[in-house]
Amino acid sequence: MATPAARFTPTPPDKGSFPIDHEGKCKVPMRRYMDCLRRKEYDNNLCRELSKEYLQCRMDNNLMQQEPWQKLGFKDLLTTETGDSR
Amino acid sequence: MSKADAMLYAVSLTIVACGGAYVGVPFFKLFCRQFGLGGNPEYARGHNTGKIEQMARVEDRILTVYFTADKHASMKWNFRPQQQSIKVVPGETALAFYTAENPTEEQVIGISTYTIMPYTAAPYFNKIQCFCFEEQILNPHEKVDMPVFFYIDPDFDEDPELEFEDSIVLSYTFFQAKEGMSLSLPGFLSGGKKEAAKPQPAA
Numbered sequence: 001m002a003t004p005a006a007r008f009t010p011t012p013p014d015k016g017s018f019p020i021d022h023e024g025k026c027k028v029p030m031r032r033y034m035d036c037l038r039r040k041e042y043d044n045n046l047c048r049e050l051s052k053e054y055l056q057c058r059m060d061n062n063l064m065q066q067e068p069w070q071k072l073g074f075k076d077l078l079t080t081e082t083g084d085s086r
Numbered sequence: 087m088s089k090a091d092a093m094l095y096a097v098s099l100t101i102v103a104c105g106g107a108y109v110g111v112p113f114f115k116l117f118c119r120q121f122g123l124g125g126n127p128e129y130a131r132g133h134n135t136g137k138i139e140q141m142a143r144v145e146d147r148i149l150t151v152y153f154t155a156d157k158h159a160s161m162k163w164n165f166r167p168q169q170q171s172i173k174v175v176p177g178e179t180a181l182a183f184y185t186a187e188n189p190t191e192e193q194v195i196g197i198s199t200y201t202i203m204p205y206t207a208a209p210y211f212n213k214i215q216c217f218c219f220e221e222q223i224l225n226p227h228e229k230v231d232m233p234v235f236f237y238i239d240p241d242f243d244e245d246p247e248l249e250f251e252d253s254i255v256l257s258y259t260f261f262q263a264k265e266g267m268s269l270s271l272p273g274f275l276s277g278g279k280k281e282a283a284k285p286q287p288a289a
Contacts, residue, residue, distance in 0.1 A: 008205045013213040017220040020230050030183060030231050034168055043173045044180040051181035055235070064215070070139045072214065073179030073237060 019063050026057040052077055137239070138214070143177040144243045149252050150174075151238075153182055156259040162190050163224060165260050168231070177240040179214065184232040184258060188224035195223050195263040203255040210242040211254065221263050 021027070033054050036047035044051075052074050058064035069078050087095075151174055153167035168183040188194050198218045202208040216234040224230065234256070242248060 008201055008208050010199055010201070010219075011213075012219060013216045015215040017222075018215050018217055018233055018235075020217075020222055020224070020232070022225070022228065022230065024230075027231065030233075033181065034183065037169055037172065041173070042169055042171055045173075045175070045178065048178075051179075054181065054233070072235075073138050073141070075139065 025061045029054040029057045141177045144240050147243045152255045154257045158261045161262045176238040176242040179237040182234045187229040191226050195221050196260045197221050197263040198258050198260045200258045206247050207254045210239040
């Protein structure tokens with residue numbers, strides 16, 4: 001029985017495009033995250049705190065829309081923080 | 087109705103029912119692909135953005151996402167992924183980076199598209215935010231980091247077609263954008279782009 005083969009259709013990202021960080025404002029958090037990945041054999045689960053910091057940097061510098069962390073999949077990291085998030 | 091007639095009716099009904107069962111499988115596959123799993127249209131085509139908050143990690147299903155970069159022959163940028171691969175599990179958001187550099191003396195505008203392999207994994211690959219489809223401008227000799235923030239839908243683990251697939255390849259290709267050029271992506275340019283909530287960078 002012939003069914004049409006699955007075709008790949010690109011879809012737009014949920015929250016659109018990241019503006020380019022022309023001034024390199026978030027280069028440092030990016031480097032720290034990449035260093036963590038290298039050390040931890042590229043296991044995303046072990047470097048999520050640093051990826052959160054990178055995204056925080058983007059939000060702080062108007063390079064990303066402010067979003068509550070739960071909506072970005074970081075709700076488990078919120079419970080380990082004490083006091084206000086940065 | 088005589089017993090023979092009743093028998094005939096019963097047998098033909100059985101045959102029709104069995105035939106329906108055979109036809110049903112690919113039919114529903116087609117239907118669900120078009121309209122979404124469980125009839126929920128939010129799961130089809132675009133992605134259910136409220137899902138991120140509720141989704142749970144599928145701890146024991148470790149997947150490796152490989153990153154490749156390509157560019158059209160006339161594209162002058164250098165473009166490469168910063169990591170060859172990342173280990174993720176479905177239901178977990180992940181961040182990856184590409185780097186783009188403009189080695190020329192003039193401003194170059196790029197626009198990118200992507201593919202996912204295997205195609206069967208593509209409906210589960212959700213990009214929360216990335217750098218694709220919108221024009222990106224690089225100044226002369228500028229080098230920038232380009233992040234991709236994504237997750238793999240937990241339903242990936244439930245798909246029998248993907249039971250033995252533990253690798254996904256994300257491939258970006260950059261093209262040089264010229265005046266008046268538009269990427270012809272079927273069915274895409276009508277949606278998505280206009281809704282992109284991009285904050286205006288401080289001047």
